[in-house]
Amino acid sequence: MSGIERILAIAGNTVREAIRHRVLYTLVFFALALIGTGVLLASLSYVERERILQDVGFAAIRVFAVAIAIFVGIHLVHREVDRRTIFTILSKPIARSEFLLGKYFGLLVTLWLQIAVMGAGFVVISMLAGAPLEVAHAAALGLVAAEVAVVVSVALLFSAFTTPMLASLFTAGLWLIGHLSRDLRALGAQSESDVVRRATEAVYRVLPDLSAFDLTVHAARGLEIAASDVVMPLAYAFGYATLVLFAATWIFERRDFR
Amino acid sequence: MSERRAVVSVEALSKQFQGGIGRRAKRALRDVTFSVREGEIFGFVGPNGAGKTTTLKILMGLIRADAGRATVLGHDVRETEFRRHVGFLPEAPYFYDYLTGREVLEFYARVCGVERARRRERVETLLEWVGLSHAGDARLRTYSKGMLQRVGIAQALVHDPQVVFLDEPMSGLDPIGRKEIRDLVVRLHAEGKTVFMNTHILSDVEMLCHRVAIIVQGEIRYEGDPHAMLEGEVRDTDVVLTGVAPALIESLDASVQGGLRGVGDRIELRVPHKAVGDLLGKALAAGAEVVSVSPRRATLESLFLTAVEQGGRQ
Ligand SMILES: Nc1ncnc2c1ncn2[C@@H]1O[C@H](COP(=O)(O)OP(=O)(O)OP(=O)(O)O)[C@@H](O)[C@H]1O
Ligand SMILES: [Mg+2]
Numbered sequence: 372m373s374g375i376e377r378i379l380a381i382a383g384n385t386v387r388e389a390i391r392h393r394v395l396y397t398l399v400f401f402a403l404a405l406i407g408t409g410v411l412l413a414s415l416s417y418v419e420r421e422r423i424l425q426d427v428g429f430a431a432i433r434v435f436a437v438a439i440a441i442f443v444g445i446h447l448v449h450r451e452v453d454r455r456t457i458f459t460i461l462s463k464p465i466a467r468s469e470f471l472l473g474k475y476f477g478l479l480v481t482l483w484l485q486i487a488v489m490g491a492g493f494v495v496i497s498m499l500a501g502a503p504l505e506v507a508h509a510a511a512l513g514l515v516a517a518e519v520a521v522v523v524s525v526a527l528l529f530s531a532f533t534t535p536m537l538a539s540l541f542t543a544g545l546w547l548i549g550h551l552s553r554d555l556r557a558l559g560a561q562s563e564s565d566v567v568r569r570a571t572e573a574v575y576r577v578l579p580d581l582s583a584f585d586l587t588v589h590a591a592r593g594l595e596i597a598a599s600d601v602v603m604p605l606a607y608a609f610g611y612a613t614l615v616l617f618a619a620t621w622i623f624e625r626r627d628f629r
Numbered sequence: 630m631s632e633r634r635a636v637v638s639v640e641a642l643s644k645q646f647q648g649g650i651g652r653r654a655k656r657a658l659r660d661v662t663f664s665v666r667e668g669e670i671f672g673f674v675g676p677n678g679a680g681k682t683t684t685l686k687i688l689m690g691l692i693r694a695d696a697g698r699a700t701v702l703g704h705d706v707r708e709t710e711f712r713r714h715v716g717f718l719p720e721a722p723y724f725y726d727y728l729t730g731r732e733v734l735e736f737y738a739r740v741c742g743v744e745r746a747r748r749r750e751r752v753e754t755l756l757e758w759v760g761l762s763h764a765g766d767a768r769l770r771t772y773s774k775g776m777l778q779r780v781g782i783a784q785a786l787v788h789d790p791q792v793v794f795l796d797e798p799m800s801g802l803d804p805i806g807r808k809e810i811r812d813l814v815v816r817l818h819a820e821g822k823t824v825f826m827n828t829h830i831l832s833d834v835e836m837l838c839h840r841v842a843i844i845v846q847g848e849i850r851y852e853g854d855p856h857a858m859l860e861g862e863v864r865d866t867d868v869v870l871t872g873v874a875p876a877l878i879e880s881l882d883a884s885v886q887g888g889l890r891g892v893g894d895r896i897e898l899r900v901p902h903k904a905v906g907d908l909l910g911k912a913l914a915a916g917a918e919v920v921s922v923s924p925r926r927a928t929l930e931s932l933f934l935t936a937v938e939q940g941g942r943q
Contacts, residue, residue, distance in 0.1 A: 373742050380739040384725070391727040455723045459784055462689040462717040463740045466709050627692035629646070629683075 377465045381473025382480065385447070389481040395439065399485050402435035403492040410500060421502035428496065429587040432489045433515050437546060440482055440519045444526025445538040447474045448623070457628055468620040475527055475616060482519050486512065507596050511586035514601065517608035518584035522546055524615040525579070531622040549581035579611055636792055636823045637665035637688065642697035644683055644847075656847060657683045661697070663842040663852050670814060670824045672838035672855065674831070680847040681827040682720055685796050688825075689717050701792060713741060716790035720797050720827075722781035726770040730761050733769060734783055741788035755783040760809065774801040782813065792823045799830055811837060866905045869920040870912050871895045877915040881908070895920075 389395055409427030413420040448471070451457040460470060490512045497504050525545055529538035548555075552575050559571025583604040589596050644658040658680045665671040675681050686692045688699055690706050704711040724733050734752040743751060756762045759779035764772065769780065778801055785793055798814070799807040814837055817824050828834060834841055834855055843851040873894050881898065890897045900908050902924060909919065 376742065377740055380736060384728075384736055388725065388727055455719065455721075456725060458686075458689070458691060458719040459717065459722060459724070459737070459781070460740060461691060462712060462715070462719075463737065463788075464709055464712040464742065465740055625693075629686065629692055 377469045378473040382477035385477025405431035428493045440522040441542045444523045445530040445535045467624045510601050514584040520612050524612040528619040531619045549579040552578045553582045633666040635664040636667045638700045640698045642694045658847045669839040672834040672841040673827045675844035679844045714791040716785035716793040718781045718785040718795045731765040737784045738787045759783045794825045796827045865925045867923045869897045870917045873917045
């Protein structure tokens with residue numbers, strides 16, 4: 372019970388920190404501007420104007436959400452250690468896992484707020500351009516939010532034991548691979564060699580499969596979305612993030628803060 | 630009263646810092662053993678780099694010892710729950726600078742599980758205690774070093790702990806600030822709390838501490854009553870003379886250790902206690918006048934330096 376209260380205290384403060392730092396507003400402003408440039412790009416085309424508009428919009432939302440997740444995520448704990456604010460906190464009756472979870476949820480809520488703001492921008496521009504808005508768009512946005520939950524957990528894991536520089540490279544790399552991992556598996560499965568097939572399968576299991584979170588194509592083309600297209604990725608995100616957070620906590624609890 | 634419960638107990642702690650690739654590991658603590666009794670003001674004293682902060686961080690669960698055992702209030706320091714009775718002021722503390730003084734204390738109170746209803750009142754009381762009531766609504770970014778030190782003390786006390794650990798509490802404070810902190814420490818003691826204080830300011834130790842441990846190069850050199858260390862021994866005596874003829878100065882110069890200091894015909898000199906009679910005889914015979922004779926007791930500082938030197942030699 373009081374454990375939850377402590378996690379909330381850390382999370383609430385993390386959100387407050389984000390709100391008081393102006394950098395994030397700037398980033399969200401840029402994302403909105405980028406969504407707006409979709410209008411410009413679409414106007415250059417004679418066909419599928421709405422699709423181009425919405426493709427650009429979704430790409431902007433995803434890239435900015437993930438970029439903020441990575442760059443804020445890797446600094447989340449590091450800055451506390453660097454500025455020594457962590458000493459006074461961890462010497463209080465709070466478990467290290469509670470601190471880590473508080474930071475995680477704090478950043479996640481911040482990111483979700485930002486995705487909501489960017490999503491609102493997307494809706495406004497779509498309406499102005501007369502592009503269709505359907506359930507699929509909401510679903511696609513929801514999965515970006517879930518994807519970000521995975522990315523932040525990975526950023527936390529890496530930042531638990533490396534420098535922010537390396538952690539950002541690892542996390543960004545993993546995110547890219549995560550979007551390709553399904554293709555990699557498909558490629559490996561065609562191999563003659565049994566070893567290659569098994570290896571690619573194993574790699575696929577360990578790496579996050581992020582292509583499942585991409586409903587952009589469905590949404591922009593107005594394709595039908597089955598419930599499982601949304602539920603499965605959500606469950607996957609929950610499971611994956613939970614495992615990664617366990618690993619991050621395991622490392623974090625063994626660390627010296629000197 | 631003499632055999633009170635040990636509130637802090639440290640047994641054979643050792644800690645080595647890994648030096649990173651290609652660098653040598655650094656041994657910060659070697660077999661450190663001492664204990665702090667309930668209700669006392671305990672001074673953990675040593676020169677820079679002796680291992681005071683390292684020991685304190687182990688006690689706070691921030692770093693893990695390689696060997697040995699440390700308990701606070703009977704709990705292994707790796708546990709978390711008992712920390713609701715422990716307060717900690719780190720060395721040169723730093724806080725979320727986007728929060729105001731009031732906000733940061735409320736945040737810590739919440740982390741410590743102080744009930745919502747009591748938080749407000751507790752924070753106001755503490756701001757008052759450390760003299761920050763007027764600055765409670767300013768962001769910490771705008772605080773001076775001394776003000777941050779006060780916030781540090783306030784956050785250490787926010788949950789009304791039984792034991793308070795202070796790492797160099799007077800550092801960065803002006804004389805008035807130091808006096809206020811000393812008063813605060815005395816007040817905590819009067820309330821029955823145990824205070825553990827890292828410091829290298831010996832006058833503070835002499836004024837405040839009931840017991841001390843001296844640590845040098847990661848090893849404990851002394852544990853006990855600081856005043857017991859000082860009693861007895863008078864080693865040197867300072868003598869001040871006037872109306873001294875130049876011839877006398879020359880004859881004394883050779884015999885006096887540490888040389889003479891003087892302006893015109895007034896000189897000050899320091900001689901071994903046993904040689905005072907001899908010196909005064911000579912001086913009076915030469916027509917000089919005695920201004921003062923003051924025996925010097927060993928100070929904590931000199932004992933401290935001796936302990937450090939012994940450390941260097943072995
Ligand atoms: N993070 C670290 N990595 C490597 N060595 C360290 C680290 N922290 C401390 N040390 C070494 O451990 C020894 C003890 O340091 P510590 O900070 O405990 O000293 P201290 O007694 O608190 O000194 P001061 O009075 O300067 O605060 C020093 O020799 C220091 O160089
Ligand atoms: Mg220190």
